[in-house]
């Protein structure tokens with residue numbers, strides 16, 4: 054299964070975030086499959102396996118070992134050898150679970166064993182993986198294309214704008230193409246119907262209209278409300294008959310994404326300095342997530358927080374390198390160490406908070422790489 058459908062990835066993330074724990078731990082396994090990966094995935098599995106064998110409770114070890122067998126079986130016989138990254142979530146025991154997702158872009162190699170799946174890298178992929186629809190309308194022809202673009206492609210485009218024609222070819226899928234009279238003919242309705250289907254059944258949220266200005270205006274008038282209501286942006290790209298119009302929309306879309314991320318950071322900065330519905334730092338954000346107060350969770354792509362600890366009795370989190378003495382919620386001294394990004398993303402998904410992975414921001418990085426906009430104080 055490949056990541057060509059963002060909604061399915063979203064469904065995976067939600068399913069994993071809401072997966073109830075069982076007596077057996079779940080193994081979250083992300084593997085970088087590029088030949089240029091810093092560690093070869095086979096070696097990574099062997100290393101992690103031998104480390105875990107020495108540290109996991111003997112009564113849980115049997116199930117964990119079976120998880121590793123299942124992962125090795127998938128990697129040997131079932132995977133698509135062209136993919137550059139894979140995420141596997143495996144649990145054995147009385148409530149077995151298996152989910153595999155393969156990617157055209159790499160993921161950092163990371164293997165965790167815990168009662169909850171670690172979904173951070175999946176969320177990062179979801180949040181930095183974008184797709185949109187382009188409708189190009191000219192007086193004599195029209196096309197509707199779907200574009201899927203991952204963060205790696207966006208970075209490549211930013212660094213090497215000359216590659217965009219090639220990237221455009223690799224990332225597009227045509228849903229409609231027709232020659233005809235788009236000034237007087239009835240064909241605009243066909244385009245509108247195609248767009249309606251893509252919005253309703255595939256959940257598309259970004260739509261770009263391009264081409265001859267008069268034709269674009271007429272198409273807009275033809276679009277059903279359900280399309281205009283569901284579409285967040287209508288960007289006009291007036292490029293005449295230029296053949297690389299799709300490549301141009303990708304360029305525009307990348308700028309547009311940077312703009313919306315910038316705007317969110319502006320809101321965060323302003324609210325933070327006014328001390329109004331914005332918080333920063335792992336401890337505060339975890340506490341707000343526990344109470345489902347978070348509207349938008351902001352995570353830095355470059356600065357990652359330290360580990361945190363969760364009280365086994367009441368679920369309160371403490372961010373600290375050292376094991377805390379006692380829980381501020383209930384006074385208990387029973388803590389388990391947790392991966393902070395995994396905890397943050399899991400709680401955010403559960404509370405239906407939006408998650409924004411921020412590429413570059415000095416304020417967010419200064420406060421430990423974690424911030425949030427709140428629904429209420």
Ligand SMILES: [Zn+2]
Nearest residue numbers: 364367380383
């Ligand atoms: Zn507690």
